[in-house]
Amino acid sequence: MNGPTVWCLVPAAGRGTRVGGDCPKQYLPLAGRPLIEHTLERLATHPRIAGLLVILDATDTRWPGTTMLNGKPVLTTIGGMERSDSVLAGVDALPDVVGVADFVLVHDAARPCVRLADIGKLIELAGATDGGLLGAPLRDTLKCADSAGRSESTEPRDRRWRAFTPQMFRRAQLSAALREAARRGVNVSDEAMAMELAGFAPLLVEGAEDNIKVTTATDFALAEFLLARTAT
Numbered sequence: 747m748n749g750p751t752v753w754c755l756v757p758a759a760g761r762g763t764r765v766g767g768d769c770p771k772q773y774l775p776l777a778g779r780p781l782i783e784h785t786l787e788r789l790a791t792h793p794r795i796a797g798l799l800v801i802l803d804a805t806d807t808r809w810p811g812t813t814m815l816n817g818k819p820v821l822t823t824i825g826g827m828e829r830s831d832s833v834l835a836g837v838d839a840l841p842d843v844v845g846v847a848d849f850v851l852v853h854d855a856a857r858p859c860v861r862l863a864d865i866g867k868l869i870e871l872a873g874a875t876d877g878g879l880l881g882a883p884l885r886d887t888l889k890c891a892d893s894a895g896r897s898e899s900t901e902p903r904d905r906r907w908r909a910f911t912p913q914m915f916r917r918a919q920l921s922a923a924l925r926e927a928a929r930r931g932v933n934v935s936d937e938a939m940a941m942e943l944a945g946f947a948p949l950l951v952e953g954a955e956d957n958i959k960v961t962t963a964t965d966f967a968l969a970e971f972l973l974a975r976t977a978t
C-alpha cells in the first residue's frame with residue numbers, strides 16, 4: 747500500500763437518535779461488542795494509519811479510556827452539536843506531529859465495515875491530489891417525494907454518487923473550509939461539502955457498498971453479517 751501515513755479522526759459524539767436505543771449507537775452491541783470497538787480496531791489495523799483521534803460527546807460516560815490500539819496512539823477530544831462541529835474540534839485537537847499540510851482521514855465511528863483495501867486506495871489516490879472521499883455511483887432510481895409520500899418526480903441519476911467515509915484532506919485546508927462553512931451558517935453534512943464550498947474538487951474514489959453507516963436499528967443485523975464476511 748502506497749501513499750502518506752496519516753492520522754484518522756473518528757467522529758463519535760452523536761446521540762444515535764435514529765436508532766432509538768438506550769445509549770448512543772456507537773456503544774450499542776454489535777457482534778457482542780460495542781460498535782465503536784469494531785471501527786477503531788479496523789482503523790488501527792491499517793498500516794497507513796499512524797494514530798486515531800476519537801471525538802466524544804461532552805456527556806459520554808462509556809468511553810473506556812483506550813490510549814493505544816495495535817501499537818498506535820488513541821487520543822480523544824470533545825465534539826459539538828453537529829457532526830461538522832465535532833470534526834473541526836478533532837482537526838484542532840490533532841497533535842503537532844500532524845503538520846498543516848499533512849493529510850487527515852475522517853471516518854465515522856458508525857461505519858464499522860469499511861474495507862482496509864478501500865482505505866488504502868483512498869490514501870493512495872486522494873493523496874496524489876487535494877484529497878477526496880470514498881463513495882459509490884448511485885445505482886437505484888432516485889425519486890423526489892411530495893408531502894403525501896408520493897413520487898413527485900424522478901431525479902437525474904447520472905453523475906450522482908453516494909458519499910461514504912473515510913474522507914481525506916489536508917489539515918489546514920480542511921480546518922479553514924469547515925470554519926468558513928460555519929461562518930456562512932452552512933451545516934455541511936460531510937467534509938467534502940466544506941471543501942467544495944471552498945473551491946476544491948475532491949476526488950471520488952469508488953469503494954465497496956458494504957461500507958454502511960449504521961443509522962437505524964435494522965442496520966445492526968446487516969453490519970453483523972457484513973463483519974462476519976467483509977474482506978478487510
Ligand SMILES: Nc1ccn([C@@H]2O[C@H](COP(=O)(O)OP(=O)(O)OP(=O)(O)O)[C@@H](O)[C@H]2O)c(=O)n1
Nearest residue numbers: 757758759760761762763764827828829855856
Ligand atoms: N454532533 C455529532 C453528530 C454525529 N457525530 C458522529 O458522526 C457520525 C455520523 O453521524 P450519524 O450517523 O448521524 O450519527 P448520530 O448523529 O449519532 O445519529 P442520529 O442523527 O440518528 O442522532 C457518527 O459516528 C456520529 O457519532 C459526531 O461526532 N458529532
Ligand SMILES: C[C@](O)(CO)[C@H](O)COP(=O)(O)O
Nearest residue numbers: 829854909910911935936959
Ligand atoms: C459523512 C457521511 O457519513 C457521508 O455520507 C454522512 O453525511 C453523515 O451523515 P449523518 O446524517 O451525520 O449520519
